Amino acid sequence: MSGHENFLKLSHLYKYFGDVKAVNDISIDIEQGELISFIGPSGCGKTTLLRIVGGFHKQDQGSITLDDQAIDQLPPEQRPTGMVFQNYALFPHMTVYKNVEYGLKIEKVDKAEREKRIKEALAQVQLEGYEERKPSELSGGQQQRVAIARCLVLKPKVLLLDEPLSNLDANLRMIMREEIRRLKEELNLTIIFVTHDQEEALSISDRVIVLKDGTVQQLDRPDNIYNEPSNEFVANFVGHANILSGNLAEVDGDTYFKTGKFSFKVEQPSNTTNQDVKAVIRPERIKLDPEGQLEGKIARIVYNGNFTRYFVDIQGEEIMVDDFNAHGLGSYQRNDQIKLSFPDQPHYILEEDVQ
Amino acid sequence: MSNEASRQSRTAKLASDLRQFWSEPWFAILTMILAGAILLFIVTPVFAVLYKSFGMDASGFTLDYYREFFSRTYYFDSMMNSLGAAVISTIIVVILSVSISLYVTRSTSFVSRFYRGAALLPLVAPPFIFSLSLIILFGRNGIVTSVINSTFDVEFSIYGFWGVVIAQVLGYFPIGYMLVESTMRNMNPSLEHASSDLGASQWKTIRKVTLPLSQTGITKAGLLVFVMALADFSNPLIIGGGEPFLASEAYLLVVGQQNLEQAAVLGVFLIVPSLIIFIFQTYILDDSGLETISGESGASNAPLSRRVKTVVMTINTLFVSFIILMFVMVVLGAFVKIIGINNTFTLEHFQNRNGWDSLYTSVFVSFVAAILAATIGMLQGYLFARKPIPGKKALEFLTLFGLAVPGTVMGIGYVLIFNGSPFFLTGTVLLIVLNMTFRKIGVGLEASISKMHQIDTSMEEASSDLGSGPYRTFGKVVVPLLSPAFIAGFIYTFMTAMVSISSVIFLIAPGTNLAAVYILNLAEQARVGMASAMSFVLIVIVLSCMGLLKYIEKKTGVSI
Numbered sequence: 004m005s006g007h008e009n010f011l012k013l014s015h016l017y018k019y020f021g022d023v024k025a026v027n028d029i030s031i032d033i034e035q036g037e038l039i040s041f042i043g044p045s046g047c048g049k050t051t052l053l054r055i056v057g058g059f060h061k062q063d064q065g066s067i068t069l070d071d072q073a074i075d076q077l078p079p080e081q082r083p084t085g086m087v088f089q090n091y092a093l094f095p096h097m098t099v100y101k102n103v104e105y106g107l108k109i110e111k112v113d114k115a116e117r118e119k120r121i122k123e124a125l126a127q128v129q130l131e132g133y134e135e136r137k138p139s140e141l142s143g144g145q146q147q148r149v150a151i152a153r154c155l156v157l158k159p160k161v162l163l164l165d166e167p168l169s170n171l172d173a174n175l176r177m178i179m180r181e182e183i184r185r186l187k188e189e190l191n192l193t194i195i196f197v198t199h200d201q202e203e204a205l206s207i208s209d210r211v212i213v214l215k216d217g218t219v220q221q222l223d224r225p226d227n228i229y230n231e232p233s234n235e236f237v238a239n240f241v242g243h244a245n246i247l248s249g250n251l252a253e254v255d256g257d258t259y260f261k262t263g264k265f266s267f268k269v270e271q272p273s274n275t276t277n278q279d280v281k282a283v284i285r286p287e288r289i290k291l292d293p294e295g296q297l298e299g300k301i302a303r304i305v306y307n308g309n310f311t312r313y314f315v316d317i318q319g320e321e322i323m324v325d326d327f328n329a330h331g332l333g334s335y336q337r338n339d340q341i342k343l344s345f346p347d348q349p350h351y352i353l354e355e356d357v358q
Numbered sequence: 359m360s361n362e363a364s365r366q367s368r369t370a371k372l373a374s375d376l377r378q379f380w381s382e383p384w385f386a387i388l389t390m391i392l393a394g395a396i397l398l399f400i401v402t403p404v405f406a407v408l409y410k411s412f413g414m415d416a417s418g419f420t421l422d423y424y425r426e427f428f429s430r431t432y433y434f435d436s437m438m439n440s441l442g443a444a445v446i447s448t449i450i451v452v453i454l455s456v457s458i459s460l461y462v463t464r465s466t467s468f469v470s471r472f473y474r475g476a477a478l479l480p481l482v483a484p485p486f487i488f489s490l491s492l493i494i495l496f497g498r499n500g501i502v503t504s505v506i507n508s509t510f511d512v513e514f515s516i517y518g519f520w521g522v523v524i525a526q527v528l529g530y531f532p533i534g535y536m537l538v539e540s541t542m543r544n545m546n547p548s549l550e551h552a553s554s555d556l557g558a559s560q561w562k563t564i565r566k567v568t569l570p571l572s573q574t575g576i577t578k579a580g581l582l583v584f585v586m587a588l589a590d591f592s593n594p595l596i597i598g599g600g601e602p603f604l605a606s607e608a609y610l611l612v613v614g615q616q617n618l619e620q621a622a623v624l625g626v627f628l629i630v631p632s633l634i635i636f637i638f639q640t641y642i643l644d645d646s647g648l649e650t651i652s653g654e655s656g657a658s659n660a661p662l663s664r665r666v667k668t669v670v671m672t673i674n675t676l677f678v679s680f681i682i683l684m685f686v687m688v689v690l691g692a693f694v695k696i697i698g699i700n701n702t703f704t705l706e707h708f709q710n711r712n713g714w715d716s717l718y719t720s721v722f723v724s725f726v727a728a729i730l731a732a733t734i735g736m737l738q739g740y741l742f743a744r745k746p747i748p749g750k751k752a753l754e755f756l757t758l759f760g761l762a763v764p765g766t767v768m769g770i771g772y773v774l775i776f777n778g779s780p781f782f783l784t785g786t787v788l789l790i791v792l793n794m795t796f797r798k799i800g801v802g803l804e805a806s807i808s809k810m811h812q813i814d815t816s817m818e819e820a821s822s823d824l825g826s827g828p829y830r831t832f833g834k835v836v837v838p839l840l841s842p843a844f845i846a847g848f849i850y851t852f853m854t855a856m857v858s859i860s861s862v863i864f865l866i867a868p869g870t871n872l873a874a875v876y877i878l879n880l881a882e883q884a885r886v887g888m889a890s891a892m893s894f895v896l897i898v899i900v901l902s903c904m905g906l907l908k909y910i911e912k913k914t915g916v917s918i
Contacts, residue, residue: 078822106825109824154823
């Protein structure tokens, strides 16, 4: 199933807009059949990078090869990439059929073959029977499908999706995530997926790239990005995190993580001997536990449906704790004194945080 | 050092722009042809007039013709008359526009739509049609005149300065009205609601909120009406009763005395105010801060209170009735023997070979000019909105400037340039078409540029992503999306070309007579019946063309 390793290879790409380094020395190797997400806050360079791959921006330095062919000097119309635009960019004056047919006609595919491939592409996105509709007569999700079919019909080597789900409502977003995932599996598509929604990226991707200020912060599997963020930025951008500054200390043969205000027992970490570190602890990893070793007072409560988030004051430090609402409403009140147990293997950030 | 750096980065940008410009050679070549045409057909004629006014090419530089202008009260009077009439008609048009807009923007009733339609009616008629009907009613032998004169024993007639003013108010009203109305329509109704919620009466709200917020729109409307009235050529000729006005006097100097130099001086005094106002509008008048509508607001303005409505509706009804009366007069004049004297029905005024010939020529010439102007406007709009063209701001300015140049000046300029070598185009249909086209391409350009700004560039990117080169993308994606702008440019150019006079009157020759010019000649000779009949046909043609386009709009779903 999986194709060759460096199917799409971005090497040392740079792009400046005036004095702004939108893309600053980015190198990524993407495997065939892989879905990789670019995430980051607005202005991080994710869309610029995608547009460089599609040929809509020209890189100032660096190279791109696709399937061992250099493509970085080609105009978009000669690149074997297919782009799904954020606003879909369906031609409003053409029917669904004509939209999908557009690229085939340019490739001078003969009529019978065109018909067959359009039918196939529309079937892949489950839009049979919509051939004669105009884009204005379709819902957002349907327009999205047409935009995808319009690319798929040309059998692109890479599919580029620029925040494709951002204009859809929440439920439809979930459905389209599944759809994209299904298409990717069925057709062994290589996909770059740009989004600012970290949850979306985690759920859809094989690998995720977190970008900030034009540089790669972390490139890894979704679970690793979440559980082992490489720095404070990634920890905060992907999900929510308690980030505690402190140091590791040995007391009576046990290891403790000590903040300025409190300490708790941890296992001796294998990956660090540093004294001063930051510990990243996700709020759902802290347990409300009558046997817990730390005591605190509930300062604020935010009810979220499936879980409740407590902001707990421990010696003047505020800690987020998420409690899964398995039995309906959360059971604590504001100002309750509670006990917490911390995980004994927090994730430690080693290097100096890049600010 | 930073200066040096910024100069370097500017040079680098220019170099990269130029590279990109030449990367699509056909577009580059088209742009250059366009630029050349704009210079030749818009800019050079204006400079030729300026050049001529100093007596250049005949006697060498001289200020004699300017001295003559200021010493002969006759020429100087023409300027004072033109300016005076333009100022007075502008003020009246603005007041009437506000009055009708206040009502029309707050009501969707049949009456409101009827008033709007009637207010826009003058658009489809030649600009001098009101002179014609004023003469029918108030001329020396007018229907009303004879009653007045026999009752009061006076020698009243409409000819003269005030006749011109009334004709201008009626003729240029729609232009001002459309601008004022759209400004008021674009105003967020919540602002008025807020004002009344805070305790202001409707009068107070209109004075303190509505009018201040419409100020820019009203100013624009006023300036536009002023420029058009200043350049008015036909009304002074028909109803001016021998009073000199700048444009008509310049024409008489060219045609009667072959005194092109003196005519050029008058042209300069026509163009200077127009140019100042054009620059003022383009660069100084800023309405960005007053765009008050934001997003969709379901609210609409409160209807007028009884007190306000009484005042506004009195003015509106009187004015609208007057417009309609004017049109009725022309229709009656066309179908009776001698209106007011022998009111028997007849079709004899329509049996006019020369008239029909000139109508045919007008339709043909206007159609070709409209196609050209709309096509050029669309192409230019696309290129200007998307391509890095060096000097494009200047070119855009010059294109729009074509709209602001008084027709008389353009006409004289065309005579000066294209009469002799190397062109020898005077009297040809081609020159008339070129003149009509290039005076109007600004409208198609504006429409296309604003349409281009609504079209997301991703549309063109999608096309190229799917394998299409730049020219195919233009043809298959951009052109269809720009079709509303094309149609807007076409309608505007066709309608204005059908009734335009001031510029083309210099360019016609026997055999290429145009309907509007022909009717003007009839009106000057007070041949009211024939003039009315031809005007009637002209109006019917223009109206049916608009009807046809509305029909196409409905059929194709292309909004115009």
